[in-house]
Amino acid sequence: MIQLADIERIAPGVANLSPEEHEALQRFTLLWTLFEAQVLENNASVRKISEIVDSLDVHVVEGDWFKEQLVYFRERYVEDGNTNYRFGHLHLRNNDNPERVRSVLVENxxxxxxxxxxxxxxxYRFRNNFFHGLKWAYGLQDQFDNFTHSANLLKMCLEKIPHGI
Structure with missing residues (x-):
């Protein structure tokens, strides 16, 4: 059992995380720091993500290697062909290009x-919302699948994207 009772007073709800939730958060945190260091050259931003992905040979992004995550995000953030209330909870900023994200999610x-x-x-928004406290506002509820799919995508990116390009 994971012992987190000593920080429960300052991080309410953390002691109630299941071992699976705790592992998902650990994997996400570890893989994000590796992704940020190795792929984004310690310069995390949507602009940097876009630059790196745009610079890739098309064969690197072809195929279905991230389709499961794309389907998951579409199912989570789209209802009846439009983005839903959860999309707003991503707290996308103007420089995150929310219209680009929306166009992908609604299959345009x-x-x-x-x-x-x-x-x-x-x-990236999960990372910001988690590391900067927004997720703590509601005790990390409903986040297991988010962190699991995100960690899986980061792992695949670390495997597929050449480092230091």
Whole structure:
């Protein structure tokens, strides 16, 4: 059992995380720091994500290697062909290019590079919302799948994207 009772007073709800939730958060945190260091050269931003993905050979993003995550994000953030209330909870900023993300989610943009950028933008917002406290506001409820899919996408990106390009 994971012992977190000593920080429960300052991080309410953390002691109630299941071992699976704790592992998902650990994997996400570790993989994000590796992705930021190795792929984004310690310069995390949607602009940097876009630059890196746009610079890739198209064969790197072709195929279905991130389709599961794209489908997950579409199912989570789209209802009846429009983005839903959860989309607003990503707290996308203007420089995150929310219209690009929306166009991918509602299937108006099928370009693989744009799809990968949109997925990584969502992961970037999870990172910001988690590391900067917004997720703590509601005790990390409903986040297991977000962190699991995000960690899986980051792992695949670390495997597929050449480091230091």
């Amino acid at each position: 943009n099928e370009d693989p590079k744009t799809q990968l950028i949109a997925c990584l933008t969502i992961v």
